[in-house]
Structures are given as structure tokens and as C-alpha cells.
Amino acid sequence: MKVFITKYALSMGILAREGNPWEDYVSCDFNGRKLLIGKGDWHLTMVGAVDKAESMRLNKIASLERHINKLKAMVFE
Secondary structure (H helix, E strand, O other): OEEEEOOOHHHHOOEEEEEEEEOOEEEEEEOOEEEEEEOOOEEOOHHHHHHHHHHHHHHHHHHHHHHHHHHHHOOOO
């Protein structure tokens, strides 16, 4: 069954792999290694994967903006 992995979406994009979903995990091959991906990091539809990746992207942007604001507020004497 094809699954869409979002665990590495911000670094490698959404990965489409053949996998065997069971309970809350999916087992799939990744670069010659077997991986066990937990629920929330894989999706059965591309739409679900895109929604998750977009959420991850927005959260990362917000985190970086907070970090930038902290750096701007720093004063060295």
C-alpha cells in the first residue's frame, strides 16, 4: 500500500513509499533500510500529507520569527 511520509517534509519533502500500515505505525523501506514510522508522520492520502507538511512549515516559520525577535532584542554593553 502506498503511504505518504511527512516526517522529513521540511528537509526532503513528502516521500511516497510502499509500506505496510499496522496499528499506529507503518513499516517501509527507506534508502535500503527498514523504517518504522509512527502515526502522525505518515498518511494514506496526499491531501492529508500536504496539510501536515503545510502545518509543519508554518510552525517552523513562527519558531524562526520568535528566534529572530530574541536576537534583535539582545543588547551588548
